[in-house]
Amino acid sequence: MEQTSGNTHIHRDDEASKIGMWLFIFTEMLLFGGLFIVYSIYRYLHPVAFELAAGELDVAVGTANTVILLISSMTIAMSITAMQKGNKKLTIALLGATLFLALAFLVNKYFEWGSKISHGLYPGSDRLHEFGHGDTLFFGLYYFMTGLHALHIIIGLVVIAFVMYRVHREMVHSTKFALLENTGLYWHLVDLIWIFLFPLFYLVT
Amino acid sequence: MSENHTRSVDEPSYLKYKGRYRGIFAWIFSTDHKRIGLLYLWSILTFFIVGAILGLLMKMELISPGKNIMGPQTYNGFFTLHGIIMIFLIVIPGLPAVFGNFFLPIMIGAKDVAFPRLNLTSWWLYLLGAFVVLTSQFTGGGPPDTGWTFYAPYSFQTPTNMLPAVTGAFILGFSSILTGLNFIVTIHRMRAPGMGWFKMPLFPWSLYATGWIQVIATPIVGVTLLMIIAERVLNIGFFNPALGGDPILYQHLFWIYSHPAVYIMILPAMGAISEIIPTFARKTIFGYKAIIVSTIAIAFVGYFVWGHHMFTSGMSGVALYTFSILTFLVAIPSAIKVFNWVSTMHKASIILKTPFYWAVSFIFVFMIGGFSGLVLGALATNVHLHDTHFVVAHFHFIVFGGTGFAFLGAMHYWFPKIFGRKYDAGWANIGWITFFIGFITLYVPMFYLGIAGMPRRYYDYVEVFHGGNIISSFGSIILIAGIAIVIANLVKSAISGEKADQNPWGGRTLEWEVPSPPPLENFDEIPHVTRGPYDYS
Numbered sequence: 006m007e008q009t010s011g012n013t014h015i016h017r018d019d020e021a022s023k024i025g026m027w028l029f030i031f032t033e034m035l036l037f038g039g040l041f042i043v044y045s046i047y048r049y050l051h052p053v054a055f056e057l058a059a060g061e062l063d064v065a066v067g068t069a070n071t072v073i074l075l076i077s078s079m080t081i082a083m084s085i086t087a088m089q090k091g092n093k094k095l096t097i098a099l100l101g102a103t104l105f106l107a108l109a110f111l112v113n114k115y116f117e118w119g120s121k122i123s124h125g126l127y128p129g130s131d132r133l134h135e136f137g138h139g140d141t142l143f144f145g146l147y148y149f150m151t152g153l154h155a156l157h158i159i160i161g162l163v164v165i166a167f168v169m170y171r172v173h174r175e176m177v178h179s180t181k182f183a184l185l186e187n188t189g190l191y192w193h194l195v196d197l198i199w200i201f202l203f204p205l206f207y208l209v210t
Numbered sequence: 211m212s213e214n215h216t217r218s219v220d221e222p223s224y225l226k227y228k229g230r231y232r233g234i235f236a237w238i239f240s241t242d243h244k245r246i247g248l249l250y251l252w253s254i255l256t257f258f259i260v261g262a263i264l265g266l267l268m269k270m271e272l273i274s275p276g277k278n279i280m281g282p283q284t285y286n287g288f289f290t291l292h293g294i295i296m297i298f299l300i301v302i303p304g305l306p307a308v309f310g311n312f313f314l315p316i317m318i319g320a321k322d323v324a325f326p327r328l329n330l331t332s333w334w335l336y337l338l339g340a341f342v343v344l345t346s347q348f349t350g351g352g353p354p355d356t357g358w359t360f361y362a363p364y365s366f367q368t369p370t371n372m373l374p375a376v377t378g379a380f381i382l383g384f385s386s387i388l389t390g391l392n393f394i395v396t397i398h399r400m401r402a403p404g405m406g407w408f409k410m411p412l413f414p415w416s417l418y419a420t421g422w423i424q425v426i427a428t429p430i431v432g433v434t435l436l437m438i439i440a441e442r443v444l445n446i447g448f449f450n451p452a453l454g455g456d457p458i459l460y461q462h463l464f465w466i467y468s469h470p471a472v473y474i475m476i477l478p479a480m481g482a483i484s485e486i487i488p489t490f491a492r493k494t495i496f497g498y499k500a501i502i503v504s505t506i507a508i509a510f511v512g513y514f515v516w517g518h519h520m521f522t523s524g525m526s527g528v529a530l531y532t533f534s535i536l537t538f539l540v541a542i543p544s545a546i547k548v549f550n551w552v553s554t555m556h557k558a559s560i561i562l563k564t565p566f567y568w569a570v571s572f573i574f575v576f577m578i579g580g581f582s583g584l585v586l587g588a589l590a591t592n593v594h595l596h597d598t599h600f601v602v603a604h605f606h607f608i609v610f611g612g613t614g615f616a617f618l619g620a621m622h623y624w625f626p627k628i629f630g631r632k633y634d635a636g637w638a639n640i641g642w643i644t645f646f647i648g649f650i651t652l653y654v655p656m657f658y659l660g661i662a663g664m665p666r667r668y669y670d671y672v673e674v675f676h677g678g679n680i681i682s683s684f685g686s687i688i689l690i691a692g693i694a695i696v697i698a699n700l701v702k703s704a705i706s707g708e709k710a711d712q713n714p715w716g717g718r719t720l721e722w723e724v725p726s727p728p729p730l731e732n733f734d735e736i737p738h739v740t741r742g743p744y745d746y747s
Contacts, residue, residue, distance in 0.1 A: 021324045021399040028391045028425050035429035039463055043437075043448065046459060129445035138447075138454025145446035149437070 019183040026187040047142045054139020059210045066117050067207040077106035078196040081189045091179040100169045157195045223727040241326035247312030261295035269686035285669035286355035293358030298382045301613045305478035310417045316721040319402025321731045324395040335385035343378030346371045362449035362460035366441040380435045383428045390424025404739035411719045411743040416481025419509040423470045431467030465516035473512040479616030488744040489717045490566040491558035495744045497550040504543035521592045537587035564638040568619030579607030600660025603653045626714045630727040631707030637699040645692030651685025
């Protein structure tokens with residue numbers, strides 16, 4: 006444990022910030038965990054409706070988004086390696102690629118949601134209520150869970166942009182990159198949650 | 211725990227230290243854990259006065275049958291706000307946020323918590339959450355009337371202003387998670403050299419267990435509250451039977467958090483009691499490791515008992531038996547602690563001071579609360595007592611009695627260290643005995659009323675319940691008088707009390723080896739710990 010003396014509170018412990026980040030990731034998993042419980046209960050109660058409703062979703066768009074997120078996880082992991090090797094330019098480029106991919110994910114999501122909504126499939130819509138309870142719950146969960154996930158993507162966008170700025174200003178550098186690493190951990194979490202959302206909504210039929 | 215900390219005489223205490231900001235900004239932007247602890251103390255005190263007055267007004271309404279000072283809708287609003295304030299704003303942050311922030315780093319020999327800025331953020335989030343919750347009273351469709359549990363489907367059907375209340379509770383949960391996370395990392399990374407896990411005092415141990423509950427349980431209620439918001443805004447149908455949703459599912463998700471939350475309230479209280487008793491008994495605590503193991507056991511088993519809030523809601527027989535037996539199991543580690551405290555006092559030369567009075571009265575009310583909990587945990591009696599005043603009495607004995615007595619015990623114990631001043635012991639004792647008598651007079655009749663069948667959450671009752679309610683309402687007046695004496699005495703002493711010594715009680719944990727009040731960085735040199743925390747040999 007390092008501890009500086011003197012009258013300031015400057016105290017750096019990268020291990021501590023990593024433990025803190027992992028604890029935060031636990032809380033995020035549990036946040037979605039609550040929703041996975043709700044999903045499994047309603048799927049158990051309405052198996053047929055859930056199966057048919059899942060058929061309404063576009064597997065191609067879902068797959069594209071999965072690939073996009075997986076690549077973005079790779080680029081942010083590579084940016085950490087680049088940082089460790091002291092290559093600032095490459096780090097920024099790779100973070101930029103991650104940002105671009107995250108945006109691409111959101112654009113896809115926008116069109117996907119847009120087409121569903123234009124077909125009258127959104128929470129509280131009359132069409133959904135006509136379909137019955139199973140469909141209402143399926144699409145309710147679909148919008149709520151992918152929406153919450155998209156919110157995490159947006160937060161990730163802001164954080165990654167912030168880290169890029171810190172790298173640019175050399176406040177994050179090859180011997181002090183805990184912030185970048187923790188951002189990477191967060192981004193992998195966002196990716197991981199999608200890895201569960203994708204099969205639950207698109208593939209399991 | 212370590213020898214001689216000589217320090218420069220002119221080093222200012224944390225109360226006087228001048229940083230970048232002046233005036234009130236030197237406090238609300240301070241990342242010093244001690245100042246943040248006091249920020250929480252003042253905020254909690256303010257909210258507590260509001261919550262207590264709401265409680266008093268409800269008791270005045272119940273002093274006789276029929277409408278006295280408020281109608282049913284106002285009464286519903288009052289018990290909802292009383293519950294939200296007392297639970298989310300006071301007892302959940304309670305001891306960890308005030309004494310945990312102030313004493314955790316000092317007791318483990320550190321200069322601050324692991325993330326001081328995050329710590330300040332937690333307080334700001336707390337304040338923001340409180341503000342959002344309170345706006346629900348003055349805007350929209352009027353004060354929420356669901357009770358603090360926000361049970362579905364009423365919580366998204368009532369025309370009252372639920373959104374701010376639920377959003378505020380979500381923000382407060384966030385604040386709670388960040389505090390817990392901060393404490394866990396602090397305990398893992400910042401213990402002084404030589405302080406192994408089993409040389410750590412019991413209050414930090416209880417904060418460690420509490421931190422884990424905060425981190426693991428709170429997200430569930432977080433997402434549940436988000437779902438309630440979505441229900442109200444988007445009409446999704448998660449918990450709406452008309453759309454295929456299940457309101458019972460809401461109760462499960464809510465209590466998966468809110469039962470462990472009871473242990474967020476009580477574990478740090480037990481930790482504080484475990485500090486006070488050995489100091490005044492002048493003895494090593496009996497069964498140090500047993501207390502630690504029972505703390506962890508309570509935290510662990512506490513996760514699996516949430517169903518006992520729902521025995522009458524409709525569950526399978528197997529689920530009922532399982533939740534009931536698990537509930538009984540929690541009583542074992544709780545009892546182990548009580549035996550340990552009592553054994554510590556056995557054959558000790560006890561010094562009778564105000565903190566000790568609070569500590570022993572804590573044990574007394576905690577036992578009544580605990581035993582009545584077993585009555586409710588048993589399936590057959592639960593059916594009779596569910597949603598009666600018996601339940602109200604039970605959880606006030608645990609939540610208010612347990613946490614409240616421990617909080618005030620801790621307050622009187624650590625007061626000289628926090629403010630560097632002594633309080634008037636005579637008035638402190640008068641305050642304690644008034645508080646104690648008022649508390650018992652207020653809540654004991656509720657047990658009787660509940661068994662007789664008086665339901666909770668009604669502004670009115672039939673004549674047969676009148677007698678018990680008169681005694682109970684009378685008790686609430688005594689209790690408020692006790693609270694007023696305690697607060698007035700402490701506030702006055704904090705401003706103008708006599709200067710206190712570094713170690714007025716002869717405590718052996720690390721906080722008594724720094725000056726009163728402590729300097730900004732607590733220790734000049736990080737101490738080297740060589741012995742256990744309660745070494746009176």
